[in-house]
Amino acid sequence: MSRKPIIAGNWKMYKTISEARDFARALAIAVRNVMGLEVVLCPPFTTLFALREELAGTAVQLGGQNCYFYDEGAFTGEVSPRMLRDAGCTYVVLGHSERRQHFAETDGSVNKKVHAALAHGLTPIICVGEKAEEREVQLTDNVVIVQVQRALLNLEPLAASQVCFAYEPIWAIGTGKTCDSREANRVCAIIRETMTRQVGPGAADDVRILYGGSVKPDTIAGKMAQPHIDGALVGGASLDPHSFAQIVEFNSVLKKS
Numbered sequence: 001m002s003r004k005p006i007i008a009g010n011w012k013m014y015k016t017i018s019e020a021r022d023f024a025r026a027l028a029i030a031v032r033n034v035m036g037l038e039v040v041l042c043p044p045f046t047t048l049f050a051l052r053e054e055l056a057g058t059a060v061q062l063g064g065q066n067c068y069f070y071d072e073g074a075f076t077g078e079v080s081p082r083m084l085r086d087a088g089c090t091y092v093v094l095g096h097s098e099r100r101q102h103f104a105e106t107d108g109s110v111n112k113k114v115h116a117a118l119a120h121g122l123t124p125i126i127c128v129g130e131k132a133e134e135r136e137v138q139l140t141d142n143v144v145i146v147q148v149q150r151a152l153l154n155l156e157p158l159a160a161s162q163v164c165f166a167y168e169p170i171w172a173i174g175t176g177k178t179c180d181s182r183e184a185n186r187v188c189a190i191i192r193e194t195m196t197r198q199v200g201p202g203a204a205d206d207v208r209i210l211y212g213g214s215v216k217p218d219t220i221a222g223k224m225a226q227p228h229i230d231g232a233l234v235g236g237a238s239l240d241p242h243s244f245a246q247i248v249e250f251n252s253v254l255k256k257s
């Protein structure tokens with residue numbers, strides 16, 4: 001088993017094109033010597049083209065923050081997996097809790113998007129995680145298990161082995177309250193066990209599981225030291241090239257040692 005770590009930045013709805021270009025120039029310098037892990041930026045769609053230009057020749061990859069499940073058609077406001085590939089993306093974040101909360105994303109639509117993304121060679125980063133009130137009544141495991149099962153419906157083991165999951169407890173997003181590392185690892189292990197039952201141990205062992213929720217340069221180490229955590233999905237701290245580079249670099253040092 002060797003799972004290559006991933007540090008992914010989710011910019012959410014931040015940055016203009018010129019801000020994105022400035023960020024990319026700074027990041028390209030800061031991470032030029034990083035090896036042994038994948039670095040992914042998931043910016044707003046409007047900045048993808050500029051970032052692709054700025055990051056050409058670097059190892060930094062691009063991802064969308066969402067996509068629709070058809071290739072093209074009369075779907076005003078949507079972007080297809082094919083278009084994301086065309087814009088230079090290799091990843092796409094699917095089922096983020098903000099999309100579930102504000103844009104009516106469901107486990108069913110996430111599943112369709114997972115199939116569509118894989119069909120176009122995009123690696124989905126499927127977000128799962130519980131609300132504070134669900135954690136309070138010990139529903140965390142159930143919520144996460146159901147989200148994982150439904151996201152993977154009708155996927156063959158080979159296809160399932162291509163996805164990534166991000167465990168993002170909703171109460172930890174943008175709050176500064178990061179989840180305890182051992183607890184985050186426990187839930188990530190449940191995600192892997194759920195995959196083992198659904199698609200078999202081979203696929204489950206290969207899948208990278210990220211942690212997301214108030215990841216900062218000083219909290220990343222504890223997360224990456226956990227056996228079931230293979231990376232991070234970083235929101236706020238990915239908006240500054242230096243804090244994002246610190247998160248990226250710390251992990252490359254950790255994994256090499």
Ligand code: 13P
Nearest residue numbers: 010173174213214235236
């Ligand atoms: P923060 O790192 O700002 O808590 O955001 C996490 C997140 O939602 C990443 O997708």
